[in-house]
Amino acid sequence: MPGNIFEVALGHQSLFVERAIFDARHTPNNLPHREAQIEAMVLNLVDALRGHIPSNMILYGATGSGKTAVSRHVLNQLSEQAAELDRRVHPHEVNCRHVNTRYRILQSIATSLELHGDQSIPFTGWPADRVLKEMLDRMERSGGVHVIVLDEVDLLTGPSGDSLLYDLTSLNTLLNQSRCSLIGISNDLHFVERLPASVRSRLAHEDIVFDPYDSGQIHDILSQRASDGLQKNVLDQGVLRLCSALAAQEHGDARRALELLKASVQKAEHDSSKTVTVAHMRAAQHQLEFDQIGATIRTLPLHQKLVLLAVLINEANGLKAVSTGLVCETYRQATKHMRLEPLTNRRISTLLNDLDQIGLVTARNVSLGRGGRTKLVVSRIPVGINAVKVMVSAEPLLEDAAEARYRLQESL
DNA sequence: TGTCCACTGGAAGGGAGGGCTT
DNA sequence: AAGCCCTCCCTTCCAGTGGACA
Numbered sequence: 001m002p003g004n005i006f007e008v009a010l011g012h013q014s015l016f017v018e019r020a021i022f023d024a025r026h027t028p029n030n031l032p033h034r035e036a037q038i039e040a041m042v043l044n045l046v047d048a049l050r051g052h053i054p055s056n057m058i059l060y061g062a063t064g065s066g067k068t069a070v071s072r073h074v075l076n077q078l079s080e081q082a083a084e085l086d087r088r089v090h091p092h093e094v095n096c097r098h099v100n101t102r103y104r105i106l107q108s109i110a111t112s113l114e115l116h117g118d119q120s121i122p123f124t125g126w127p128a129d130r131v132l133k134e135m136l137d138r139m140e141r142s143g144g145v146h147v148i149v150l151d152e153v154d155l156l157t158g159p160s161g162d163s164l165l166y167d168l169t170s171l172n173t174l175l176n177q178s179r180c181s182l183i184g185i186s187n188d189l190h191f192v193e194r195l196p197a198s199v200r201s202r203l204a205h206e207d208i209v210f211d212p213y214d215s216g217q218i219h220d221i222l223s224q225r226a227s228d229g230l231q232k233n234v235l236d237q238g239v240l241r242l243c244s245a246l247a248a249q250e251h252g253d254a255r256r257a258l259e260l261l262k263a264s265v266q267k268a269e270h271d272s273s274k275t276v277t278v279a280h281m282r283a284a285q286h287q288l289e290f291d292q293i294g295a296t297i298r299t300l301p302l303h304q305k306l307v308l309l310a311v312l313i314n315e316a317n318g319l320k321a322v323s324t325g326l327v328c329e330t331y332r333q334a335t336k337h338m339r340l341e342p343l344t345n346r347r348i349s350t351l352l353n354d355l356d357q358i359g360l361v362t363a364r365n366v367s368l369g370r371g372g373r374t375k376l377v378v379s380r381i382p383v384g385i386n387a388v389k390v391m392v393s394a395e396p397l398l399e400d401a402a403e404a405r406y407r408l409q410e411s412l
Numbered sequence: 413t414g415t416c417c418a419c420t421g422g423a424a425g426g427g428a429g430g431g432c433t434t
Numbered sequence: 435a436a437g438c439c440c441t442c443c444c445t446t447c448c449a450g451t452g453g454a455c456a
Contacts, residue, residue, distance in 0.1 A: 103440065103441085122432065123430090124432080125432030323418090324419065324420090325419080343444075346444090346445070347443085347445075365452090367418090367451075367453045369416090370454050371417065371453090371454075373453085374419055375419085
């Protein structure tokens with residue numbers, strides 16, 4: 001008589017003790033190799049506990065260099081200490097990748113201060129200035145010091161972003177009962193240079209730089225998390241060293257290293273293995289790469305998929321680098337096949353830049369003399385991933401266009 | 413050395429769509 | 435219902451560009 005289908009799975013002993021320790025949201029109490037940055041933040045933010053206004057700060061550093069984790073850790077500690085001293089400190093964290101317009105950022109901060117009986121602010125509809133006023137009112141009412149963290153602040157571009165940063169850096173001139181300090185977190189060292197002078201001088205009072213972790217430092221971070229989050233002696237020799245070395249190659253990205261270690265342990269569990277081997281890690285690495293790129297491709301808008309398809313079709317026909325003109329031409333044929341209105345060349349040029357930005361292609365500007373100026377586009381999708389198949393599975397309409405073009409090219 | 417090509421990329425603005433206020 | 439605000443996606447216009455070629 002077969003038992004419950006979950007019974008067997010429950011019977012397996014997990015290699016994890018605490019899986020959450022490997023999550024991106026997890027903020028550890030101990031952040032190795034970030035003592036200097038923590039100290040710099042503390043020296044500045046301690047003013048909030050003395051009733052003064054901490055200077056605005058910008059934390060710079062590559063992805064996975066610990067900026068967000070350090071900022072969360074420091075703010076958690078600040079809130080704890082404030083509670084102990086009966087001071088009011090209100091941290092607000094906004095990720096500008098997800099919340100990326102002036103309106104929505106103001107709305108998000110104001111909503112975090114919403115009290116029972118307050119009118120809730122809609123996602124859209126109000127004039128932005130009204131949202132700003134509402135946010136100021138709520139800040140005044142709650143008093144104390146507000147610390148606003150703008151994660152990935154470099155993604156706030158254009159007049160709307162400048163205007164928001166202007167608003168936020170001017171808050172202290174409008175507030176009477178409370179104070180405000182701003183922390184920007186940026187991957188881009190040159191972000192501040194693009195800001196208008198009026199904002200730049202007020203935002204960048206203190207810069208804290210997070211150098212990428214080297215292989216040894218990532219090893220320390222992984223060892224610590226492994227000892228907190230995994231059963232004893234489940235990692236084969238060499239696993240941590242390989243994982244750290246791979247992450248160090250990828251610009252010292254500790255987040256990626258943790259993700260890889262977690263995926264490797266899951267692979268081992270899937271194989272009902274009692275230990276995690278280098279082979280599990282290699283398999284996990286492939287899996288992560290496939291998942292990441294596959295998800296990116298699947299979520300592209302239709303025309304962007306067609307532009308990528310145009311690049312891949314030309315590459316499949318032996319071209320190593322494709323010019324913008326050729327991409328446009330192939331793209332137009334595909335849209336004609338699908339009975340779609342094609343976008344303009346200008347728009348395609350921007351879509352190619354976007355594909356370059358998200359890492360699916362490399363688009364390099366070159367001049368071919370009398371052949372004119374153009375971009376040479378090369379796909380960056382690893383050989384093992386069938387991007388056309390991924391696109392077709394997400395957008396079945398593309399199947400005909402993809403196949404028709406292949407047949408056309410084969411017959412040439 | 414000037415010309416020319418095939419673009420690039422900034423700026424401005426149109427229009428659709430979603431949501432709120434009056 | 436009309437008017438307003440905001441965002442997003444897109445087009446149009448156009449000055450600028452790098453380097454081969456005459």
